[in-house]
Each structure stands twice: as structure tokens, then as C-alpha cells.
Amino acid sequence: MRAVILVVTILMSAVSAAGALDVDLKAYDAARRRGERVAIEGRVYNERRKPNADDEPIPHATVVLLPHSEALLRRLDDLRAHARESLTAYRDAATKMRRARETYEREVWEAGSPELVVSTVVDSGGRFAFADIPAGRWLVWVTHSEYVSKPSPDISVRDRGKFTLSPRLIGYYAERAWLRELEMAPGMVATVDLNDRNVWFAGVVEDRVRDAYSR
Numbered sequence: 001m002r003a004v005i006l007v008v009t010i011l012m013s014a015v016s017a018a019g020a021l022d023v024d025l026k027a028y029d030a031a032r033r034r035g036e037r038v039a040i041e042g043r044v045y046n047e048r049r050k051p052n053a054d055d056e057p058i059p060h061a062t063v064v065l066l067p068h069s070e071a072l073l074r075r076l077d078d079l080r081a082h083a084r085e086s087l088t089a090y091r092d093a094a095t096k097m098r099r100a101r102e103t104y105e106r107e108v109w110e111a112g113s114p115e116l117v118v119s120t121v122v123d124s125g126g127r128f129a130f131a132d133i134p135a136g137r138w139l140v141w142v143t144h145s146e147y148v149s150k151p152s153p154d155i156s157v158r159d160r161g162k163f164t165l166s167p168r169l170i171g172y173y174a175e176r177a178w179l180r181e182l183e184m185a186p187g188m189v190a191t192v193d194l195n196d197r198n199v200w201f202a203g204v205v206e207d208r209v210r211d212a213y214s215r
Contacts, residue, residue, distance in 0.1 A: 005171070018106055021071075021108070022069055022070055023068060024073055028113070032134040032135040037186070038187065038189065038190070040065065040133065040140065040162060040182065041128075043126050043194065044061045044063075044178070045196075046058060046196045056126075057122075058144050059124045059125075060115045060117065061121070062122075063120050063141055064117070064118070064144045065139070066104065066117060068182075070187070071104075072139070080201050083180075090203065091206060094201070094202045097201070097203075118130055122144075132196045133184070135186045139182075140179070140192055142178040143178075144175070145175045148174055173204065174202070175198050175202070176196075177202075179200040179201075
């Protein structure tokens with residue numbers, strides 16, 4: 001009896017997780033079974049500054065391929081739209097975008113389709129590729145971070161005793177993000193061109209420590 005209850009509970013959890021999504025994951029599975037495959041190729045780079053110079057690759061950027069979700073797009077668009085309304089909103093936007101994506105990824109996993117969340121890293125030449133992907137609608141989310149060391153003033157032991165202090169800023173990650181929507185018919189090969197002139201969002205992720213370098 002306990003085994004039956006456990007199976008029913010697992011099935012109900014899976015149904016609940018699938019119901020929370022606004023995307024039909026079964027359509028991707030059906031395309032795969034029919035052999036309807038596609039490929040995505042991309043390049044991430046800084047555009048050349050002089051006519052006779054070369055573009056500068058942006059290696060090590062993270063690329064995530066996700067089933068197309070209007071709900072996720074709305075959330076990301078909303079965070080971007082409000083990022084300039086206040087310093088706090090700007091500081092939090094990149095982190096909240098990452099959390100929104102991770103939450104969606106977890107929902108796809110819990111719905112029983114972990115193979116539909118695919119990630120890779122841009123190579124030294126600034127290129128990436130996905131092959132053998134089911135036809136359908138996809139989101140390509142690319143992020144690249146560069147660390148900037150910017151320690152805030154040191155705090156004395158006396159002042160630390162007087163005040164309740166927040167974690168101290170020691171630097172931040174300057175993060176750029178690119179977002180592309182793709183609608184892929186069977187057999188299609190899409191090329192994604194991402195550079196410093198078509199960045200979708202630029203923000204920061206602060207690096208803070210408590211009482212760092214205190215005397």
C-alpha cells in the first residue's frame with residue numbers, strides 16, 4: 001500500500017510541476033521521436049575597433065539553451081525594464097535574472113525533461129554550437145562576467161563596535177547578457193551573432209564580505 005501511495009505522490013508531483021510551465025515539453029519530445037532535428041551555431045565577440053583589425057573573441061561565456069517560455073521572457077523583460085529605476089534595482093537585476101532562469105530550469109527538470117536544458121561554454125575563438133536539438137521554439141541565453149576589484153574603505157575595530165555594518169564591497173562582476181528567441185523548423189541550422197554592440201542587458205553582481213580587511 002505504501003508503494004502505491006509513493007508512486008501516486010511522485011506522479012502528482014510531476015503533473016504539478018508540468019502544470020506550472022507555460023510550454024508544451026511533449027512537443028519537443030515528439031519532434032525528437034520523429035527525427036526532426038536542428039542545430040545552432042554562434043559567435044560571441046567584441047567588434048573590431050579599426051577596419052583592418054580582427055574581432056576580439058569573448059571566450060568562457062556561458063551559453064544556455066532553453067525551451068521557449070513566455071513567462072520567463074516576461075520576467076526577464078520586467079527586470080530589465082525596472083533596472084534603471086533605482087540603484088538597488090540595478091544592483092539586483094542580474095542576480096534576479098539568474099535566479100529566474102535557474103527556477104525555470106528546475107521546473108523543466110521536475111517536469112521530466114532535463115535533456116531540454118542544454119549548456120555549453122564559448123571556446124577560445126568565441127564560438128559555440130548545439131547539435132541534434134529537437135525542432136521547435138528555443139531561447140538562447142548567454143552571459144559573460146568580468147571581475148572588477150573595488151574594495152570599499154576599511155573599517156576600524158572601534159567603528160565596528162559602534163555600528164551594525166553590512167557586508168563590505170570588495171568588488172563586483174560586470175555582467176553582460178544576450179537573449180535570443182529562435183523558431184526552428186526541422187533541418188534548420190541557425191546562426192547567432194552576439195557582440196558588444198547588441199548586448200541585451202548589462203549589469204553587476206556585487207562581491208561583498210563581512211568585516212573584510214578590518215583592523
